[in-house]
Amino acid sequence: MDKQVGPSGLLINSQIKMKKASLLMMLGSALLLGLFFFPLWNIELGAPQYPEPLGLNIHINGLQGQSEFDIQNIDGLNHYIGMKTLPKPEDMWEFSVFPIVIGGMAALGLLMGLLGFFNKIGYPWFFGWFVVMTILGFLGMYDFNAWMVDYGTNLDPNAIMKLQNPDGTPMSYKPPLLGHKKMLNFDAYSYPRLGAYLMLVGMLLTLVAGYIGMTKKRVETKKIIKKTLATN
Amino acid sequence: MKKIYYVIGGLLGATLLYMGCNRAAGLNTNGALASSAAEKVYVAPGEQDEFYAFLSGGYSGNLTVYGLPSGRMFKEIPVFSQFPTSGYGYSEETKPMLNTSFGFIPWDDLHHPDISQTNGELDGRWVFVNGNNTPRIARISLETFETEEIIEIPNSAGNHSSAFITENTEYVIAGTRFAVPVPQRDMPINEYKGNFKGALSFISVDAETGRLDLKFQVIMPGFNYDLSHPGRGKSHGWHFFSTYNTEEANSLMEVNSSQNDKDFIAAINWQKIEEFVDNGGGTKMATNYAHNVYSHETHMGTSTMKNEVITVDPTQVEGAVFFLPTPKSPHGCDVDPSGEYIIGSGKLSADLTVHSFTKMLAAIEAEKFDGEAYGIPILSFDDVMAGVVKSGGLGPLHTEFDANGNAYTTFFISSEVVKWRLETWDVVDRKPTFYSVGHLMIPGGNSRKPFGKYVVAMNKITKDRYLPTGPELEHSAQIYDISGEKMELLYDFPTHGEPHYAAGCPAELLASKSKKIYRLDENKHPYAVTNPSEAKVERNGNEVHVYMSTIRSHFTPDNIEGIKVGDKVYFHITNHEQDFDVPHGFSIIGQNTSELLIMPGQTKTSVWEPKQVGVWPFYCTDFCSALHQEMQGYVRVSPANSNIELSWSLGE
Numbered sequence: 062m063d064k065q066v067g068p069s070g071l072l073i074n075s076q077i078k079m080k081k082a083s084l085l086m087m088l089g090s091a092l093l094l095g096l097f098f099f100p101l102w103n104i105e106l107g108a109p110q111y112p113e114p115l116g117l118n119i120h121i122n123g124l125q126g127q128s129e130f131d132i133q134n135i136d137g138l139n140h141y142i143g144m145k146t147l148p149k150p151e152d153m154w155e156f157s158v159f160p161i162v163i164g165g166m167a168a169l170g171l172l173m174g175l176l177g178f179f180n181k182i183g184y185p186w187f188f189g190w191f192v193v194m195t196i197l198g199f200l201g202m203y204d205f206n207a208w209m210v211d212y213g214t215n216l217d218p219n220a221i222m223k224l225q226n227p228d229g230t231p232m233s234y235k236p237p238l239l240g241h242k243k244m245l246n247f248d249a250y251s252y253p254r255l256g257a258y259l260m261l262v263g264m265l266l267t268l269v270a271g272y273i274g275m276t277k278k279r280v281e282t283k284k285i286i287k288k289t290l291a292t293n
Numbered sequence: 294m295k296k297i298y299y300v301i302g303g304l305l306g307a308t309l310l311y312m313g314c315n316r317a318a319g320l321n322t323n324g325a326l327a328s329s330a331a332e333k334v335y336v337a338p339g340e341q342d343e344f345y346a347f348l349s350g351g352y353s354g355n356l357t358v359y360g361l362p363s364g365r366m367f368k369e370i371p372v373f374s375q376f377p378t379s380g381y382g383y384s385e386e387t388k389p390m391l392n393t394s395f396g397f398i399p400w401d402d403l404h405h406p407d408i409s410q411t412n413g414e415l416d417g418r419w420v421f422v423n424g425n426n427t428p429r430i431a432r433i434s435l436e437t438f439e440t441e442e443i444i445e446i447p448n449s450a451g452n453h454s455s456a457f458i459t460e461n462t463e464y465v466i467a468g469t470r471f472a473v474p475v476p477q478r479d480m481p482i483n484e485y486k487g488n489f490k491g492a493l494s495f496i497s498v499d500a501e502t503g504r505l506d507l508k509f510q511v512i513m514p515g516f517n518y519d520l521s522h523p524g525r526g527k528s529h530g531w532h533f534f535s536t537y538n539t540e541e542a543n544s545l546m547e548v549n550s551s552q553n554d555k556d557f558i559a560a561i562n563w564q565k566i567e568e569f570v571d572n573g574g575g576t577k578m579a580t581n582y583a584h585n586v587y588s589h590e591t592h593m594g595t596s597t598m599k600n601e602v603i604t605v606d607p608t609q610v611e612g613a614v615f616f617l618p619t620p621k622s623p624h625g626c627d628v629d630p631s632g633e634y635i636i637g638s639g640k641l642s643a644d645l646t647v648h649s650f651t652k653m654l655a656a657i658e659a660e661k662f663d664g665e666a667y668g669i670p671i672l673s674f675d676d677v678m679a680g681v682v683k684s685g686g687l688g689p690l691h692t693e694f695d696a697n698g699n700a701y702t703t704f705f706i707s708s709e710v711v712k713w714r715l716e717t718w719d720v721v722d723r724k725p726t727f728y729s730v731g732h733l734m735i736p737g738g739n740s741r742k743p744f745g746k747y748v749v750a751m752n753k754i755t756k757d758r759y760l761p762t763g764p765e766l767e768h769s770a771q772i773y774d775i776s777g778e779k780m781e782l783l784y785d786f787p788t789h790g791e792p793h794y795a796a797g798c799p800a801e802l803l804a805s806k807s808k809k810i811y812r813l814d815e816n817k818h819p820y821a822v823t824n825p826s827e828a829k830v831e832r833n834g835n836e837v838h839v840y841m842s843t844i845r846s847h848f849t850p851d852n853i854e855g856i857k858v859g860d861k862v863y864f865h866i867t868n869h870e871q872d873f874d875v876p877h878g879f880s881i882i883g884q885n886t887s888e889l890l891i892m893p894g895q896t897k898t899s900v901w902e903p904k905q906v907g908v909w910p911f912y913c914t915d916f917c918s919a920l921h922q923e924m925q926g927y928v929r930v931s932p933a934n935s936n937i938e939l940s941w942s943l944g945e
Contacts, residue, residue, distance in 0.1 A: 113873075130810075130871035137845055137872070141919070221920060 079184060079277055083177035085270035086187050090170020092263030096121045096163050099256035102205070103127065104236050106135065108246045118254065119205075121159040123150035142234055143220025144212060155204060166194055170267060177274070184274025191267045198264075202238070209235045333774055334784040336363040341804070344736045346749060346797040347406045347420050348770070353790025354401045356422055356433065361736070361747055361797060362772055364786030372431045372440045373401030373424040377887035381440075384889055385863065385898035386818075387587070389596035393427050393445050394581045402426045405456055405794040408435075409498075413460035413525045413741030417802035419503050421456040421465045428452030430467050430496055432503050436808045437589060444505045445582035447602055448475045448492040448512075454521040454626075458498070460529050460741070464563065465505065467494040468534050472515030472541070475604075476578060485543035489515035492604075493534065495563055504586070509570045509603040511561060511614070514667040515541055517550070518559070520625055520691075525741050526632035528650040530564035533635050535619065535626035539666070550622065551641060555674065557616040557666075558626055558637050560653060565613040566605055574610070575603040590817045592896050608668035615657060616666055618674040619646050625691035629700065629715055630741050634679060638689035638702065645689050645702060647718065649679035680718040684711050690731060691794075693738030695745025695775060701738075703730040703750060710750055710773065712780055724780045726771055728754040735775070736797030744799060748773045748780070751792040758785055768792060809873040811894030818896035820865035825849040830941045837862045837939070843877040843891070844869040845918040847943065848911070851926030855939035858903055858932060864889075864911075867896040878914025881928065888914045903930040 100118035105127070107114035115135050116127025124147055126132040136146045150156040170190050176182045213235025216223075224232040224245070236242060236249040243249075253261075336342055342360030350357055354374025358367045375382030375391070382391050382399055391397055401424035409418045419441075420433045428446035433439065446452055446467050454468030472489035474480055480488065491513040497506045516536040524531035539556045542549030569575065580602050587594040607614040621639030623646070628635055635648040656676040663673040688706030695701070698715045708729050712722040730752050736744040750773065755766040767787040774781040813823055822828050822842040828849040831838045837860050842849045848866075856862060868877050870893035880888040881901050889897040903909065913924035931937045 134872045137870075 078180065079177050079274045082184060082187070082270045082274035082277065083174045085174075085266050085273065086177060086190075087171050087174030089263040089266030089270060090167050090174065090190070092259045092266065093163050093167040093170070095259030095263075096256040097160070099259065100125070100254040101256045101260075103250075103252055103254045105250040106138075107248045107250070110246075114248075114250075117147070120256070121156070121163055123156050124148065139234075141221045142224070143217030143222075144234060145215070145217075153208070155208075159201070162197060166190070166197065170194075174270070177270075184271050184278060187267055187271035187274060191264060191271060194264055194267070198260075206238050209238070330774075330781065330783045334362045334364065334772065336360065336365070341800060343800055344744070344747070344797050345800055345803055346734065346736070346795055347408070348734075348749075348751065348788055348792040348795040349403045349406055349422065350789055351404065351791025351793055352402050354403050354424070355790065356403060356406060356420070357789050357792075358438065359786075359788075360800075361749065362783065364770065364772060364784055366789065368438060369789060370433055370438055370440065372422055372433065373398075373403055373429065373443070375399045375887075378890065380887050380889040380897060380899065383886040383899070385900060386593040386896075389594040390440060390443055390585045390587060392585055392596035393429070393583045394447070394598070395427060398427045400426075401429060403790075403793075404453060406796040407456055407458050407465070407739070407794075408796045408798055409458060409462040409503075410460050410740055411462065413529070415737050415740055415742070415798045415802060416462075417798055417806075418462075419498075420796060421458055423452050423455035423467060425452050425455075425470075428455075428467065428469070430456045430465055430505065432465075432498075432505060434503075434589075435803050436806055438807070439587070439589075441503070441587050441589075442505055443583075443585045444496060444507060445584070446492075446494050446496075446507070447580040447582040448473070448477075448490070448510055448578075448604075449494060451517075454493075454518045454534050457521050457523055457532070459523045459532070459563070460525045462498050462500070464495045464497055464508070466521060466523065466532055466563075467496060468518035468521055469493070470517050470519060472517060472538075475512055476580065482543050485515060486541040487515070489541070489543075491516055491518050493518060493559075493561065495567070505584070507582070507599070507602055509566065509575055509605050511566060511605045511607050513559065513607060513614075514669070516557070516559075519623070522626055522628045522635075522739065524628060524632050524650065525630070528628065528632035528635075530562060531650075532561045532563050533617075533626050533628060534559040534561065535623040535637055537622040537624075555618040555620050556622055557671070558619045558623060558635060558648065559669075560615045560617060560635075561607075562613045566607075566610050569610045569613070570603055570605065575605045578602050578604045588817075589811065590815060592811070592816065592818045592821075612657065614669050615653070616669055616671040617648050617653065617677050618663070618671060619648070620644070625689070625702075627692040627694075627739070630694050630696065630743055632741075634715060636692045636700065636702075638691065640688055640690060640705070642689070643684055643687050645682040645684060645692070645713075647679045647682065647715075648677045652679060653677045680716075682713050682718045682720070684713070684720060686711050686723065691733055693733055693735040693748065694743050695735060695738070696743045697745065699745070699775075701733060701735065701748050701775065701780075703733045705729050705731065705753070710748065710780065712775070722779045724773060724782055726750045726752055727758055727769065727785070728752055728756060730771075732792070732794045734795040734797055736799065739796070744797075746774070746776050747783075748775050749795060749797070751788065751795065753791075755787070759787060810871050811892055813867075813869060813871060813894040816867065816894055816896060818865070818867070820863070820898065821896040822849075822865075822867045825869070825943075828941070828943075830855075830939050832939055835860050839864045839941075841866045842869050843867070843879075843913065843924075845875065846913070846920035846924040848879075848913070848924065848926045849943045850941035851943050852929075852945075853927070853939075853941045854929040854931075855937045856903060856928055856930050857935055857937075858906060858930060860903060860930075862901045862903065862928075863898055864901060865896060865898045866891055868893050870894070875917060876915045877917050877924070879911065880914050881911035882909045890915060903928070906930055906932055 102119040105114045105116040115131045118125045214233045344361040346359040356370045371381035428449040432442040449469040450473045451470035453470035472491045475490040493511040497508045517538040519535045521534040536557045538550035585596045619637035621642040623637035624640040625638040637646045661676045662670040686704035686707040692702040730750045733750045750771045755769040822840045868891040
């Protein structure tokens with residue numbers, strides 16, 4: 062008699078439990094919610110006369126000063142070089158869309174984990190989620206960088222101080238996307254903060270979840286095939 | 294002949310050799326000392342000092358803030374004197390702080406700072422100081438380092454045995470140095486004896502707000518109450534005042550007040566008197582004194598006149614007041630950290646008299662009295678004395694303590710600090726001061742918990758210690774390392790005004806809670822502008838109110854027209870900065886007062902009365918930014934009968 066196992070994927074799936082992978086998937090996507098509580102990114106500006114640097118915490122729903130009055134004080138300094146004042150949440154669509162995207166992806170991830178737990182879906186969904194999230198992450202970074210380029214270069218022509226690079230082009234005040242940059246008397250530092258780290262760990266966990274799911278499926282499939290062969 | 298030459302040559306050589314050795318030895322020790330002393334006081338650039346020191350400014354009327362061990366001055370806090378640097382006493386908001394029953398008094402003589410305490414230890418909430426000349430007590434916040442309250446003391450004159458606080462800051466105590474008629478009246482001066490009185494004031498301090506209230510005055514015989522200190526630990530509840538002129542002389546006092554072999558230390562059980570007053574004791578006396586309070590919310594001082602004080606006749610409260618005979622016109626009256634020993638410094642003698650609190654209580658218990666003065670029992674000297682320090686110096690004035698049972702006393706006449714042991718009364722060390730030291734200060738040296746690392750001696754005479762600056766010199770302080778058995782002179786530094794007493798505390802007690810800005814959103818000044826769009830100019834008859842805001846680097850508005858000769862123009866200026874150390878200043882040509890220096894979030898007001906037609910500039914006096922020079926504006930002043938409408942603008 063021919064073996065009726067191989068193509069009958071559904072049958073196999075329903076026999077393979079991915080409890081551990083699914084829990085990891087849920088945990089990983091839940092970690093995204095940290096972005097609602099902790100900043101995603103931080104830009105710090107230190108200078109001789111700012112021994113305690115001014116700092117900007119970037120949350121998914123708006124900007125906050127690292128110390129209470131830092132936004133006002135950064136704006137105060139930026140007016141010399143003709144930079145626009147820092148945006149309020151209502152000034153940028155990102156601050157209303159990002160929470161929806163993050164919330165949506167977290168919810169989707171949780172749902173996938175739940176479905177996986179009850180063997181309704183398989184590990185490829187987990188990978189799918191990870192890929193989508195990675196693309197969204199890169200889009201976000203691209204958008205963030207574009208915003209900084211706009212703020213750093215789109216300056217008031219009547220600015221008090223109009224400085225030029227040695228080659229005669231107007232000086233740009235775009236902070237670095239990641240790392241350190243010297244701008245006039247300021248040292249600008251741009252680094253991810255806790256929210257971003259939680260998100261990265263979360264994404265890593267979903268990747269691990271997919272991988273565990275995949276490995277388990279391979280092993281279990283082999284076992285089932287063996288068992289089926291043996292019984293036959 | 295040759296022989297003689299040889300001998301002379303030999304002698305000369307020997308002398309030179311001897312001198313050389315001496316010099317070399319001197320250099321060596323000096324060299325070693327100099328380098329280690331330099332290291333001890335050197336606070337490298339960017340580093341901060343270990344202690345705050347608050348030095349009284351004496352006749353400057355103000356309090357100065359220093360760092361120890363560096364001796365660097367950080368701030369002059371205006372208290373009793375007008376201070377054009379910030380506009381204190383010139384701005385409309387701070388003028389009421391200098392109000393008294395004698396009207397506006399722009400100056401005083403500030404002597405004795407004392408930091409608030411809890412359980413006898415420094416707690417760093419406030420520092421209290423006295424105004425000696427027109428008797429006043431001030432409370433200074435140690436968050437803002439600004440004067441928050443000044444209370445005038447009625448029935449007092451030469452408010453010198455002040456401003457000392459009890460060990461839980463229950464009271465700040467202010468005694469009169471000069472006896473005067475109480476209440477004041479027209480009478481012959483030579484009828485002083487028996488008629489003049491010495492009022493000792495007990496001013497309660499609200500535990501939360503620090504608010505002062507003159508609770509009662511003990512009306513003592515007409516001696517001079519020179520200095521005082523609170524009991525602590527076991528003697529908490531008592532306060533000790535040194536006296537002189539128990540002769541009650543009224544003229545040529547330097548001779549006539551120095552005749553008695555012994556004057557007194559007055560021991561006052563204030564807890565008993567407080568209880569007496571709380572139970573309705575004492576007499577209400579009509580009087581008149583000012584109570585001035587500054588609010589950091591409205592940024593404004595208000596002066597209230599009060600017209601009643603409770604006076605207490607000390608003979609009416611049994612067991613509350615005693616005299617301890619103390620030789621030779623005692624000046625300093627200091628209490629050791631345990632509260633057991635009360636040190637009286639007979640300023641015309643060589644010796645210090647130490648009284649024992651325990652022996653005093655026993656003598657009171659046994660009623661071992663040696664007569665009385667105006668109904669107040671005098672305890673027998675031998676029954677209360679714990680010991681005498683045979684100092685070997687002359688003219689002892691003040692004593693402070695370390696935590697290891699050592700006392701440090703200044704000697705004005707012999708110009709030295711003498712270290713001695715409590716209980717054995719042995720002199721351990723002595724070091725000269727340059728010159729003629731008055732008070733000395735060990736951080737916490739007047740509390741249950743001294744920080745005995747340094748002592749600062751404040752000298753009355755400077756002479757050649759610094760480069761000469763004509764006949765008038767600043768005074769000089771000296772810092773000694775007292776961490777070892779022997780004291781070591783580390784450093785000299787000039788001080789401002791005439792420091793009398795000082796108070797010090799560890800830096801960490803204050804540094805972290807020092808305010809950086811005033812919050813604009815908490816500014817409740819009635820003329821504050823919290824948003825530049827609210828800036829405006831209003832006329833009310835010939836009074837013009839300019840509601841102005843400042844931010845780097847412009848005034849809003851900066852062009853004002855429609856002002857007329859004869860107007861009284863109030864510039865109410867709000868600093869909109871919320872960044873640390875960004876004040877803005879304001880001055881206008883022909884201002885009859887001073888500039889204003891306005892801290893972030895603060896509002897201050899200057900009155901300007903233009904007398905001449907023209908266009909008059911005003912500008913920011915504090916270099917606030919790279920565009921500070923551009924921080925300026927104009928006021929157009931038209932003739933008194935002009936019809937030009939009020940108008941104001943920025944950037945049009």
